[in-house]
Structure formats: C-alpha cells, structure tokens
Amino acid sequence: MNAAAAPLEPGAPAPDFELRSTPSQMVRLSEFRGRPVILAFYPEDWSPVCSDQMALYQEVMPEFRRYDAELLGISVDGIWSHLAFAKDRNLHFPLLADFEPKGDVARAYHAYRADDGTSERALFVIDAEGIVRWSYLSPVGVNPGADGILHALEDLAMKGVPS
Amino acid sequence: MRATQWESRLTLPVSEDRDHIQGSSDARVTLVEYGDYECPYCGEAYPIVKDVQERMGERLRFVFRNFPITTSHPHAEQAAEAAEGAAAQGRFWEMHDHLYENQQRLSDDDLHSYARVLDLDPDVFGKELAEHVHADRVHEDFLSGVRSGVNGTPTFFINGLRHDDSYESETLLSALQRAAESGEED
Numbered sequence: 532m533n534a535a536a537a538p539l540e541p542g543a544p545a546p547d548f549e550l551r552s553t554p555s556q557m558v559r560l561s562e563f564r565g566r567p568v569i570l571a572f573y574p575e576d577w578s579p580v581c582s583d584q585m586a587l588y589q590e591v592m593p594e595f596r597r598y599d600a601e602l603l604g605i606s607v608d609g610i611w612s613h614l615a616f617a618k619d620r621n622l623h624f625p626l627l628a629d630f631e632p633k634g635d636v637a638r639a640y641h642a643y644r645a646d647d648g649t650s651e652r653a654l655f656v657i658d659a660e661g662i663v664r665w666s667y668l669s670p671v672g673v674n675p676g677a678d679g680i681l682h683a684l685e686d687l688a689m690k691g692v693p694s
Numbered sequence: 695m696r697a698t699q700w701e702s703r704l705t706l707p708v709s710e711d712r713d714h715i716q717g718s719s720d721a722r723v724t725l726v727e728y729g730d731y732e733c734p735y736c737g738e739a740y741p742i743v744k745d746v747q748e749r750m751g752e753r754l755r756f757v758f759r760n761f762p763i764t765t766s767h768p769h770a771e772q773a774a775e776a777a778e779g780a781a782a783q784g785r786f787w788e789m790h791d792h793l794y795e796n797q798q799r800l801s802d803d804d805l806h807s808y809a810r811v812l813d814l815d816p817d818v819f820g821k822e823l824a825e826h827v828h829a830d831r832v833h834e835d836f837l838s839g840v841r842s843g844v845n846g847t848p849t850f851f852i853n854g855l856r857h858d859d860s861y862e863s864e865t866l867l868s869a870l871q872r873a874a875e876s877g878e879e880d
Contacts, residue, residue, distance in 0.1 A: 583845065583846035584845070584846075586763050586765045586766045587763065587840075587845060587846060589765040590763050590764065590765050590836075591840055594837070594840065620765065620766065621765045621766070622765070673845075673858070674845035674846055675845065676702065676840070676843045676844060676845035677840050677845075678702065678840060678841050678842065678843045681840065681841065
C-alpha cells in the first residue's frame with residue numbers, strides 16, 4: 532500500500548507501542564489511557580522545519596494541557612540525538628526514538644517514508660479509549676501548525692467525536 | 695484519504711479598535727503578519743514589508759500581531775510587551791521598527807533605553823513592563839495565531855488566507871497584487 536497517501540484513519544484503534552524516551556525510560560502509549568494523546572511524527576531531529584514545529588508545540592503546550600492532553604513527538608532518531616535536540620531547543624515533552632526496529636511504529640500508523648528512511652510529518656489525536664480520532668498528513672516540508680490538533684481536542688472535549 | 699485537510703484562515707478578524715494598523719480600512723488588501731521581534735526571519739521580512747507597502751501604496755493595509763516563540767527566543771515576549779507598552783502611549787509603530795532595527799539588543803536595559811529614545815514616559819513604560827500589564831494582549835495575539843494556523847514566524851495572511859508561499863519581495867508583492875485585482879472584481 533502507499534503509506535504516504537493514507538495515515539491511519541479516524542476510528543481505528545491506535546496501535547500500542549513502547550519506545551524509549553531517555554536512555555533509561557520507556558514510554559508506552561497505553562499508559563495514557565483515560566486522557567487524549569497527541570502523536571506528532573516528524574522526519575528528523577535538527578532539520579529546520581521540524582525545529583519550528585516542535586518549538587511551536589512547546590509554546591502551545593498550555594493549550595494542550597487545558598484538554599489534559601499528552602504530547603509525544605516521534606522520529607526515527609536515536610535517543611541521544613533526541614536528548615541533545617530537546618536540550619538545544621528547550622523542549623519539555625517526550626521525544627520517542629522509533630529507532631529499533633527502525634520506523635516500526637511509524638509503519639503501524641502508515642506514516643513511514645521508506646524511500647527516505649524517516650517518518651512522515653503526520654499528526655494523530657487519540658482519545659481517552661485509545662481510538663484515533665483525527666489524523667493529518669502534512670507535506671514533509673510544511674510545518675502543519677497546531678490549529679488542527681486544537682480543533683480535534685476541542686471536538687473531543689465537546690462531543691467525544693470530531694466533526 | 696479521510697484525514698482532514700486543513701485550510702488556514704485568520705480566525706480573529708482585523709479590528710480597527712484592537713489591532714495595530716498601517717493604512718486605510720478602505721484598502722483593497724489587508725496583510726497581517728504574525729511576528730516575533732527576536733526571530734531572524736522576521737528581521738529579514740521587516741524591510742520586505744516596508745518595500746511592498748511602498749509599492750502597493752494606498753491599496754495595502756498592514757497589521758502586525760505578536761507571536762513570540764519564547765522556547766527559541768528568550769527576549770521575544772518582553773520585546774512584544776514593550777511594543778504594546780509603546781502602543782499604550784500611542785507609539786506602537788515607532789517601537790516596532792526600532793525593535794526590528796535592533797534585534798540583537800533586546801535586554802530589559804535595551805528596551806528601557808528605546809523607550810527613552812522614543813520619548814515615552816519612562817516611569818509608566820517601566821512599570822507596565824515590570825508588571826506585565828500587556829502580557830494578556832500578547833497572549834491573545836499568540837492564541838489567535840495558533841488558531842489561525844500560524845506555524846512559525848513570520849506567518850502572513852492576505853485578506854484572511856494564510857500565505858504559504860515565500861515572503862521574498864517579488865513573490866509577496868505579486869500575491870498582494872493578485873489579491874488587489876481579485877478584489878476589484880467583487
């Protein structure tokens with residue numbers, strides 16, 4: 532299938548995963564059951580567009596928190612790259628290393644770019660029951676911003692299912 | 695694919711009462727910039743905006759809103775509040791220009807010295823800056839930008855639609871001219 536054209540769609544159960552967030556800590560998606568989760572796949576640490584996108588999400592964090600949502604960034608970079616990147620850019624949310632087997636989680640969300648060996652720039656909002664409620668695939672060079680995420684969280688909060 | 699395609703539009707309409715505006719409300723085209731005073735790309739855009747303003751003349755109205763990304767730019771919030779403090783004394787655009795012309799020097803001491811250069815009441819300016827009197831306004835701008843699809847700085851909106859193309863002078867100018875012409879057909 533052409534993963535690039537179709538991220539995992541709304542209504543699908545979000546595939547569970549366990550990935551490293553620091554050299555000694557693992558994060559499991561199902562730990563956050565009961566709260567919304569924002570999964571932000573991005574191609575690589577350090578590239579200019581990603582940096583703006585992650586810095587923006589850090590800045591918008593208080594708004595995400597108003598919906599009790601947890602934000603997880605994911606790329607195929609290793610944990611030491613993530614740590615250096617987070618420190619350099621002042622990011623205070625987990626960056627998960629989809630590193631070994633490389634891109635496995637991205638593939639499960641239909642958000643892997645096999646040609647480049649990186650994930651897509653793809654966003655998922657997952658509800659408290661672990662169901663994907665909104666997904667968005669951005670052109671890889673375009674920072675998708677945060678308005679789509681906020682709209683999806685708002686819809687979740689208001690009626691449980693986004694329009 | 696069913697994933698929502700997102701169209702980015704200005705969600706907080708331009709208001710003559712609330713916004714900092716150059717140009718007439720009769721202008722055919724309104725250009726809104728969401729900017730950060732410490733952002734180097736906004737610094738690059740600053741003379742470009744001046745250039746397109748000159749070339750568009752009366753057809754263009756320009757609006758500036760704050761979008762400080764403090765994660766990357768530690769002085770951006772305070773600089774934005776300083777510009778709003780100048781606005782409270784009727785000197786927004788002078789401070790806006792001064793900040794962009796001195797982007798490397800945005801410490802509190804610098805901001806106070808700019809207030810003196812611009813002949814603002816230094817006590818009022820200093821008190822408002824220290825007490826973050828204008829923080830709510832800056833945050834309101836920021837949130838309106840987030841909700842409108844601002845994804846970094848600078849982000850421009852032309853007649854309410856996000857300009858996703860380059861903001862290089864000729865590209866921006868032709869987008870503005872197209873908007874002016876399509877307005878004539880209405």
